Amino acid sequence: MADTSDTRTPAQIEADIQRRRDVLAETLDEIGVRVHPKTIVGDAKAKVASNIDHTLGRAYVGVNRAVSQVKARFVDDEGAPRLERIVPVALVVVGVVGLLAVGARRRKR
Incomplete structure (x- = not known):
């Protein structure tokens, strides 16, 4: 209790x-x-x-x-550019830009 x-x-x-x-x-x-x-x-x-x-x-x-x-x-470990990789990419970029410019010029005509 x-x-x-x-x-x-x-x-x-x-x-x-x-x-x-x-x-x-x-x-x-x-x-x-x-x-x-x-x-x-x-x-x-x-x-x-x-x-x-x-x-x-x-x-x-x-x-x-x-x-x-x-x-x-x-870029290599020392910070130097790897030209064997940069040059081909740059050429492709220039080619694509050139094709786009030609295509844009043809559309304007």
Whole structure:
């Protein structure tokens, strides 16, 4: 059988009630802030911004890796250009640009 006698004084009981009211008021205030529309919108914006930052970071790393790989094909370890690879690519680019220019000139006529 549980002991139901309370040996606290009325002042102690009132102080305990006041502490519980304060804790309850703080909890209700916190809930009010959490469910406030501005808080919800702010949290959603922060989450979207975080996701965008994460995606952009991953994209940056991917692009940086691709650029490094392309650079490694056209430059040796010492930083000197690899002419045996650059010259053929340059010739192809010049040829494609020339064909595009000829095609554009024929369309204008």
